[in-house]
Amino acid sequence: GVPVPQEFPSEEKPQFPGASAEFADRLEFIQPNVLSGIPVYRVMDRQGHVVSADQDPQLPKEQVLKLYKTMTLLNTMDRILYESQRQGRISFYMTNYGEEGTHVGSAAALDDGDLVFGQYREAGVLLYRGYPLELFMAQCYGNASDPGKGRQMPVHYGCRQRHFVTISSPLATQIPQAVGAAYAIKRAHASRAVICYFGEGAASEGDAHAGFNFAATLDCPIVFFCRNNGYAISTPTHEQYRGDGIAARGPGYGLLSIRVDGNDVFAVFNATREARRRAVAENQPFLIEAMTYRLPPVPLPITPHAPTPFNSRGASPVGAKFPAFGCFSPFSRSIGHHSTSDDSSAYRSVDEVNYWDKQDHPISRLRHYMANRGWWDEEEEKGWRKSTRRMVMEAFERAEREPKPNPQLLFSDVYREMPPNLRRQRAALERHLQLYGEHYPLQRY
């Protein structure tokens, strides 16, 4: 029969459960705004001068020094470990060159107890939290001191005590996990936040979409922190996405979003601190897209003509100039490929690299800020550089000498308890080594 006419509200408004908005009477497609997209929030200009005084977080001197010293120590550790990979001492390494500001700016804005899920290029966060050089190196060497028990490739750090979840190689898998952790933390009324780091390439993975959507629908106290460094291995951003970066996706999920200058530690700090505060207070997720640049390595000694751990006669640095303090940091002369398996000269120009190295580096920008306040000078710089090299070399030499863990550790932790099949397999390896042990590098373990 004919349906009985129903009563609808008299105003002409759409009634769809899926979206509430006004009607539109003209056919018009929404234009994705890429050219004049979301602006980049910054506090300092490239010379380290604060642009608007009220945005200076006015961190105490000790904390600013800690930010600087963490970035530079990381830079030194990167140089040594990168070189050690080139020499075959460790199997693999990923440097953090150019992105140190994103690590320390955000780490400084968190509470110590906040849970960190990283991707693989956030070592500065762990270093800021006090993770010792010995343990970074132990993991890279897979030696007996490695809390990870030698199970993973280098740079897959983890630290329970410092709330840094162990890194895994698959990209973006940490994103929905971080959201679940935030949900559990919210239920526990712990006043803790979760921060989840990932690159702009990883943000293309389905897990990123899943994480953003779950965080928003389930009201999770989480800060999503995207390091947009311009490249995913060789793939530049214009082949990674067509919209206005990652920040523009946030509103699509219902996330409060911001884009910041990732090479400005104070911009990173301010955005992370406010996002963290509100995420916990309001139980809602935030998205920060930190724009930065991944610098490639040019393996050079730290000071010209000085003997290095790798060349006791000293080496003339290729094309290196170490201009007077204040132009750019010598720490930045070693600058990053994607990893030791990458040679980025295959896909980017020297001019592009030089621009970022000279004009816009988080370390030099912070150093200018410090120098402007009389908190740092060339003497301190020289002394600190020597210190970092000494500390890193000491840790490095110890790591080199340490044996690898007992091969029995190959079999444990698959489950909490060892099942019968693994006990049998472990015994089988033991018997095998008794007969064929000479063919295995047992003396190193």
Place this chain on the structure above:
Amino acid sequence: RCRGGLWSRLPPLPAAPRRSAAHFAFQPDPAPSAYGETQKMNLFQSITSALDNALAKDPTAVIFGEDVAFGGVFRCTVGLRDKYGKDRVFNTPLCEQGIVGFGIGIAVAGATAIAEIQFADYIFPAFDQIVNEAAKYRYRSGDLFNCGNLTIRAPWGCVGHGALYHSQSPEAFFAHCPGIKIVIPRSPLQAKGLLLSCIEDKNPCIFFEPKILYRAAVEQVPVEPYTIPLSQAEVLQTGSDVTLVAWGTQVHVIKEVASMAQEKLGVSCEVIDLRTILPWDTETVCKSVAKTGRLLISHEAPLTGGFASEISSTVQEECFLNLEAPITRVCGYDTPFPHIFEPFYIPDKWKCYDALRKMINY
């Protein structure tokens, strides 16, 4: 009302039933006396009971997935949201990789996560999170972190009309993955005890629930919580001539095959429900085959690369000299699970009986 009009113009229905009867006969196990008062429950109700017990005992436990809030498409979570609150029993967006990833995160943070995947057929978007993440969390971190508090539940197996995407038994894909546990119950009594064990177990577990049994299997099930140990197969019936191994719905098929063998051939069968696929109870199965000398394994999942291959391979290694006949597998064909051809696809009692007969006469 339906007989007039349109319907009267259609030819009358043939005498045969419109859809086939079930290929198995569920026989309830006797009610256990050790766990107190029991209640008549079907499989989905026994799941609800287990989840109820889990949420009552563990204040950190939460249940989530698609449509769990209103009770779930198979009614496994009916009443739980009202009882425990919307922060503990809640819907997620439609995204399996998100559901499992989210569940891992809850577990890593120390709370108990019970994730529902709506059909095992849809678990594959979560394969990376399960295999690369959940299974490896403890090992790769040197036991600094783990997601042992994660349990994933999914409806599993043939249902008469499910076709390609509502009938799958994907246990073989996951059996190849060290670090997770896989459990499949045959009945309400088994389901409640095994699910509670999975939830308590400090390793990530996948619990597959035979959907065809949700309503069809009814038993007296204890109201209070109880656990059944994982990685222990159960010998349902002892015998001397041939060992039959299956799990889930197929256990009921092989039980009937055992009766047929006794009646028609005078053959005495030992019937084993494997219960845990990973890590599996090699000792019970090998001990049985050492005694009987013959092994038949049956599952709905396709033959090639199915879990019967693993059992067969291990048993021939351990029991080679005991074997009187080649080990036989009666499984689904190497095709996707068909719709209208389901009665021909499934490893029914006639195929199992025929294979058994050939083994006896080998």
